[in-house]
Amino acid sequence: MIAFGWNSIFQEQVAGHRARDGRLGPLIDDAGRFYKPLQGDERGANEVSFYASFSSNTKIPDHIKSFFPEFDGTRLVEASDGSGMQTHLVLQDLTFGHVNPSIMDIKIGSRTWHPQAPDGYVHRCLKKDRGTSSLPLGFRVSGARIFKSTESGYWEPENRLSIQTLSADEVKLLLKSFVSSNTSEEPHMKPDCAFASTVYGGSNGILSQLVELKAWFEDQTIYHFYSSSVLMMFEKDLASSGKSPRAEIKLVDFAHVHKGNGVIDHNFLGGLCSFIKFISEILTTPEDSSADSLVEDAQRNHIHSENGSVYDVSLN
Amino acid sequence: MIAFGWNSIFQEQVAGHRARDGRLGPLIDDAGRFYKPLQGDERGANEVSFYASFSSNTKIPDHIKSFFPEFDGTRLVEASDGSGMQTHLVLQDLTFGHVNPSIMDIKIGSRTWHPQAPDGYVHRCLKKDRGTSSLPLGFRVSGARIFKSTESGYWEPENRLSIQTLSADEVKLLLKSFVSSNTSEEPHMKPDCAFASTVYGGSNGILSQLVELKAWFEDQTIYHFYSSSVLMMFEKDLASSGKSPRAEIKLVDFAHVHKGNGVIDHNFLGGLCSFIKFISEILTTPEDSSADSLVEDAQRNHIHSENGSVYDVSLN
Numbered sequence: 001m002i003a004f005g006w007n008s009i010f011q012e013q014v015a016g017h018r019a020r021d022g023r024l025g026p027l028i029d030d031a032g033r034f035y036k037p038l039q040g041d042e043r044g045a046n047e048v049s050f051y052a053s054f055s056s057n058t059k060i061p062d063h064i065k066s067f068f069p070e071f072d073g074t075r076l077v078e079a080s081d082g083s084g085m086q087t088h089l090v091l092q093d094l095t096f097g098h099v100n101p102s103i104m105d106i107k108i109g110s111r112t113w114h115p116q117a118p119d120g121y122v123h124r125c126l127k128k129d130r131g132t133s134s135l136p137l138g139f140r141v142s143g144a145r146i147f148k149s150t151e152s153g154y155w156e157p158e159n160r161l162s163i164q165t166l167s168a169d170e171v172k173l174l175l176k177s178f179v180s181s182n183t184s185e186e187p188h189m190k191p192d193c194a195f196a197s198t199v200y201g202g203s204n205g206i207l208s209q210l211v212e213l214k215a216w217f218e219d220q221t222i223y224h225f226y227s228s229s230v231l232m233m234f235e236k237d238l239a240s241s242g243k244s245p246r247a248e249i250k251l252v253d254f255a256h257v258h259k260g261n262g263v264i265d266h267n268f269l270g271g272l273c274s275f276i277k278f279i280s281e282i283l284t285t286p287e288d289s290s291a292d293s294l295v296e297d298a299q300r301n302h303i304h305s306e307n308g309s310v311y312d313v314s315l316n
Numbered sequence: 317m318i319a320f321g322w323n324s325i326f327q328e329q330v331a332g333h334r335a336r337d338g339r340l341g342p343l344i345d346d347a348g349r350f351y352k353p354l355q356g357d358e359r360g361a362n363e364v365s366f367y368a369s370f371s372s373n374t375k376i377p378d379h380i381k382s383f384f385p386e387f388d389g390t391r392l393v394e395a396s397d398g399s400g401m402q403t404h405l406v407l408q409d410l411t412f413g414h415v416n417p418s419i420m421d422i423k424i425g426s427r428t429w430h431p432q433a434p435d436g437y438v439h440r441c442l443k444k445d446r447g448t449s450s451l452p453l454g455f456r457v458s459g460a461r462i463f464k465s466t467e468s469g470y471w472e473p474e475n476r477l478s479i480q481t482l483s484a485d486e487v488k489l490l491l492k493s494f495v496s497s498n499t500s501e502e503p504h505m506k507p508d509c510a511f512a513s514t515v516y517g518g519s520n521g522i523l524s525q526l527v528e529l530k531a532w533f534e535d536q537t538i539y540h541f542y543s544s545s546v547l548m549m550f551e552k553d554l555a556s557s558g559k560s561p562r563a564e565i566k567l568v569d570f571a572h573v574h575k576g577n578g579v580i581d582h583n584f585l586g587g588l589c590s591f592i593k594f595i596s597e598i599l600t601t602p603e604d605s606s607a608d609s610l611v612e613d614a615q616r617n618h619i620h621s622e623n624g625s626v627y628d629v630s631l632n
Contacts, residue, residue: 111426266454274580
């Protein structure tokens with residue numbers, strides 16, 4: 001088993017049964033299963049009940065179910081921190097069978113708390129939402145891991161907070177870099193968006209999948225997803241060699257899902273539409289000037305400054 | 317001139333130049349113009365700049381401009397409270413030429429404050445949003461005036477707060493009553509939704525117009541509308557006699573519009589989609605059981621209680 005967590009997926013991939021620093025984290029096996037340790041408080045129980053409800057709900061169409069990790073109950077597994085047997089959610093390992101997936105985690109919604117949450121929790125979340133891209137953009141990038149090449153490995157942000165606080169133009173640039181052949185070896189070149197049309201575009205691309213998901217959110221009143229993410233991934237090697245890049249989206253992190261009570265999830269839907277607009281703009285106007293000036297800014301920053309600005313972190 | 321304000325439209329219509337209780341309020345003339353006194357603080361200036369920017373913006377398609385009141389600048393007019401000449405916005409009187417319009421005012425968005433607002437303002441708005449339908453539903457009904465008959469006049473809620481705090485089922489029932497022939501003379505009968513198909517449905521109906529507006533909000537990144545409303549109106553007499561009921565929507569109240577800065581208005585869009593779902597459910601399942609049980613509840617309440625519950629207010 002290898003510890004490889006969605007929450008830490010963009011920071012480290014550690015080999016072996018036990019996480020390198022002895023922390024509790026998710027595990028995977030070689031049969032494509034992902035073991036997520038249950039959070040001890042009500043979040044763990046909440047995530048289990050969501051998966052149990054969702055996977056057995058016959059009103060959810062199959063094409064929507066395919067946007068969620070498969071669920072195989074819970075199991076007692078020896079925890080990665082050496083604390084002994086602990087209950088884990090047994091889920092589909094979303095990166096199973098992938099060679100060098102480029103991955104981004106986008107936490108959807110301008111609001112990460114539900115209306116009935118206690119005041120203290122609301123204020124903590126609100127502070128974070130206001131301090132990050134969530135409130136202005138309706139989503140925040142909460143992780144990115146972009147494959148560069150077999151020699152150079154992956155680009156990852158230096159710290160998670162910086163990537164969560166990107167401006168609209170910085171997010172646009174990062175989303176371009178994600179599908180560019182020149183992302184990171186030449187960090188101050190304008191991203192060429194070489195793979196935009198095959199990864200974001202096309203009938204099986206990310207945009208199509210997002211639009212399919214959006215149609216469901218315009219209609220479904222069963223669940224409200226707070227603090228859940230869209231995971232977006234593809235294989236750059238396949239894209240480079242002209243093959244289908246296995247571009248796909250998955251929804252993850254359901255510790256804060258609540259009942260919809262007959263109302264659509266307007267918070268998630270609004271954020272999803274905002275994210276869709278960013279992706280579709282890259283397809284329609286890959287050469288827009290705001291990104292140009294941002295690249296020029298970055299070049300200036302690189303010359304004059306060594307300390308990582310928010311922008312630098314998103315590119316280096 | 318007659319004082320007849322959007323803000324007070326659902327509470328009173330007072331004849332004559334001066335408002336009955338001497339308060340400052342909007343005025344109309346007999347040429348179809350609506351004079352809205354400029355709010356003294358930055359809200360007034362903000363609303364003028366929005367109208368000036370919007371009306372001159374050549375990127376806004378004509379079919380979208382038609383969802384907004386026409387703007388004819390500002391003018392010094394003697395104020396309704398007798399305080400002398402004051403600056404008023406000169407707008408289109410949306411009820412001009414209507415005989416007995418039924419009107420609802422729906423404030424769109426789960427959040428009525430913009431991300432850069434000062435803390436004190438945010439907390440005041442947040443408290444109101446949490447205490448009303450805004451946060452759970454993504455919108456709140458902020459006024460309603462439903463024509464019953466020439467003899468009985470209009471139904472109006474007894475107080476504004478009660479209508480702002482309706483639950484999802486109560487909003488559904490109110491939206492059904494809005495297009496029913498038996499709205500108010502028989503308040504405890506199930507609304508018959510007699511005019512739903514002509515007012516909400518059809519190629520020129522409210523739903524079509526809302527969907528058209530939604531398409532614009534999925535794309536436009538120029539303006540973010542906080543605390544703005546969709547005004548929805550039609551003529552019951554026309555509907556009853558089988559004529560086109562002049563069903564239309566208009567956006568109003570732009571004192572809190574901000575620049576979009578390249579991002580869609582995900583807060584307004586989410587709330588709009590939620591409202592659209594309510595309207596479309598009435599068209600697809602006018603006989604759903606939740607409203608049945610609510611009507612039964614209302615009958616029980618009516619028998620056992622004289623004091624107006626939130627629900628009673630929405631019907632009586």
